[in-house]
Amino acid sequence: MTRSEFIKAVVANPDGEIFDLDGYAAVGADGPILAPLNTTDTISLPFGSELMMLPHRRPIVFNLQHQQIERIDENPYIPGEPIFPVAAFNSPGYVATHVSAYEEIGSTHPLPLFSYGAVGWALGGFRSAAVRVDWERRQDLRLMPKDGVLGGVQEMRQHLPDNRLREHLENCALVYGYPAGKNFFLQRYEAPLPTSGRCNARCLGCLSMQSDSDIPCSQQRIDFTPTAEEIAQVALVHLRKVNRGVVSFGQGCEGDPLLAVNVIEPAIKLIRRETRRGTIKLNTNASRPEVISRLLNAGLDSLRVSLNSIRADHYNAYFRPSGYDFGDVVESIDRAVDHGAFVFINYLNIPGFTDQPEEIDALTELLATHRVHMIQWRNLNYDPQRYWLAMGKVSPGSKPIGVRNGLNRIRDAFPNIKFGYFNPPKEKFGHILRHRY
Ligand code: SF4
DSSP: OOGGGBOEEEEEOTTOOEEEEEEEEEEEEETTEEEEOBSTTOEEOOTTOEEEEOTTEEEEEEETTTTEEEEOOBOTTSTTOBOEEEEEEOOTTEEESSEEOEEEOSSOOOOOSSOOBOEEEETTEEEESEEEOOOOOTTOGGGOOHHHHHHHHHHHHHHSTTOHHHHHHHHHHHTSOOHHHHHHHHTOSEEEOOOOSOOSOOOTTOSSOOTTSOOOOSSOOOOSOOOHHHHHHHHHHHHHHSTTOEEEEOOTTSSOGGGGHHHHHHHHHHHHHHOOOSEEEEEEOOOOHHHHHHHHHHTOOEEEEEESOSSHHHHHHHHOOSSOOHHHHHHHHHHHHHHTOEEEEEEEEOTTTTTSHHHHHHHHHHHHHSOOOEEEEEEOOSOHHHHHHHHHHHOOOOOOOOHHHHHHHHHHHOTTSEEESSOOOGGGTTOOOOOOO
């Protein structure tokens, strides 16, 4: 390979200024496998992605002169000045194939709850080690003008003045800037219906609850339970206005919606009493099959089940479930399919674990024996090195085969299973993109 095919390493100085390094190529980590990145296995950094400097860590790069992978501690342009690795938090719709390569130095805290894709510089711009899995522009920030969001907020205040869920979503859209909240006020695509303050799992990377770690939560968990009427009001505004609209229980700012069945079940009935339009969806850990059946009978259209692994022991090590097991999750999938609902797996990826042969084999086995309509390939927001450690304690696993190869293996074995990132409306469930990576 010639020098021009590699992408340059990018690093940060102590002030967080990001720059590229002459003479060094960027390196991506796929678990223990470190490899210099080139222009063919990277893409232009997707619009809306963010670059992050990783404190208390040192970059691992490829020295082009010595043709070796090495750690660098100092800024080659300013001797004595420390430098830090840089990672990409890719926009929704893209899944990382490699994580940023670095070494921790001294005693460090885990990284905050984001994903840490490998990134470099070539062809006049940043390049990301990622593949695109969804082409919809649902969370494209260019389509979410601030004026439009503010206008929608004013309109909803008049329309639903006393609705606490509407007020909660305002905070979501205006204070935290979450795309799902903004889309409710812009009346497009999918509206969130956060409901539950409780959960029966303790995920290592739970965004809204970290009870036994010093990792800061990236979302604040909802601190009240909306009534069924409040939920139905918000959902109906969205479903009546939006063509092919989706409303979803189970958001990053809540626990698991199955623990709020007492309000969700009547809310679904209220919605379906008023309209057949749109898709009602549940994002969940799928821990309670009997509750899933109740919600399906009430009018739920689709179920999205979050999994970090298809192997029970690795699932348990990450989800740390209480009062349920992996068998319950699979039973929920089967019940939803038998009922005629559309079932998606929200498959939380970190390269180096998700692309281990044992994990791909387990996914293949699940898909061969239980009907699933779609896999949503998502980046797991968790410190990658700590994740490899936690999963490696369960079983070390074999050498990863590469995220692209993993995706292609599943695509070839199950050509009728849809790949994507976002929740499709029910009208598009049958449409399958047969993309290879
Ligand atoms: S299932 Fe969801 S709400 Fe519950 S601990 Fe895991 S991430 Fe948090």
